[in-house]
Amino acid sequence: MNQLPPIPDTIARDWLASFLDFLAKERRYSRYTVRNYRQAFEDFWRWIESAKLARGDDTFAALTARDVRDFVIESQARFDRKTLHNHVSGLRAFYRYWMRQGRLAANPFTSVPLPKVEKRLPKFLTEEQMRRLLNGPMLLLENETIDPFMAWRDRLAMELLYGGGLRVSELAALNYGDIDFESGVARVLGKGNKERLCPLGRVAMAVLNKFRADFAQGKTPGSPVLETKGGARITVREVQLLLKRYLALADLPLEISPHKLRHSYATHLLNAGADLRLVQELLGHASLSTTQVYTHVSVARLRDIYKKAHPRAT
Known part of the structure; x- marks a missing residue:
């Protein structure tokens, strides 16, 4: 695989570094978002050079709405629609940042037309599939x-993902001091360094207490809940790999990721009648529209209940 050439040092230093520092330190974006926005900028710069639009320090100020429309059109051959939307979002943020700094006067990405993104319903496991998955470590x-x-560690990892609706990065970062063992609630630092409270559930807390008593006595509040056998904090990659082991054991699709357990958590809550805004708060979604996608996966079940319960349904 050919490695792409690096962007010029002057561009990285004069335009990119300050923007990425702002995202990480002031906006408190995750390192994944910062990485993605950096990749979006680098791709955009390579396009600028290939289109012969580089004009030294005036390059970004000279680009027009037509230029960025051409960029979007040509980018559709390289990226899927969701990735393209994310890249444009990062480039809009880049221009907004430098406009606030007084270095740029206009944002050509403000109204650039983008191809519609197909709404994909989140994949999730049924309650029976979740039981099979969670039984794997004991088997x-x-x-x-x-x-x-x-x-017990592997079971605890999956019980916390499903019982608390945690992101895998939140799970890996979880310390004993983040958990109120009396109430069974964890204080989690989510996207954008936003704190939220996550009830972990009776079963997850029972597994956690068992694991703590048998394998984690004497741990301090700053100790990670999940560790390797060598005592190191578990990584996101290690959680992904352990999940695949139990998916195979339960004869479930191996493409199911830790995030799909979060989808399952949200879907099962809504299926049981939980309020949508409560689920939004539990998931740590900034917008209700992000949570509403889970309502679609519950429609089939609601139809079945209606048909069985309503005298005029059939």
Whole structure:
């Protein structure tokens, strides 16, 4: 695979570095968002050079709405629609930043037309599939395939993802001091460094208490809840890999990610009648529209209930 050439040092220093620093330190964006916005900028700069639109320090001020429309059109051959939307969002933010700094006067990305993104319904596991998945570590323990530490740690990881609706990055960052063991509620630092309270549920707390008593005695409030056998904080990648092991054991699709357990959490809450705004708060979504996508996956179940319960349904 050919490695793309780096952008010029002067561009990286004079235009990109300050913008990325602002995103990370002032806006408190996740490192993934900062990385994606950096990649969006680098791709945009390479396009500028290929289109022979570079004009030294005046390059970004000289670009017109027509220029960025051409960029969007040509980018559709390189990126899917969702990625393109994310890239344009990052480039809009880049222009807004430098306009606030007084270095640019206009934002050509403000009204650039974008192709519509198909709304994909989130994939999730049924309640029966979740039971099969969560039973996996105990099955391997009974068969003496793994040791007790690994079995209970792996089960705890999945119970917290599903019972608390945590993002995998939030799970990996969770410390004992973040959890109120009396109330069974975790204080989680989510996207944008926004705190929220996550009830973990009776089962997840029972597993956590068992794990703590058997394998984590003497841990301090700053100790990670999930560790490797060597005592290091578990990584996001390690959680992804352990999940694949139990998906295979439960004969479930291996493409199911830790985030799909969060989808399952939200869907099962709504199926049971939870209020949409409450689910929004539990998930830490800034916008209700982000949470509303989960209502679509509950429609089929609602139809079934209606048909069975309403005298005029059939």
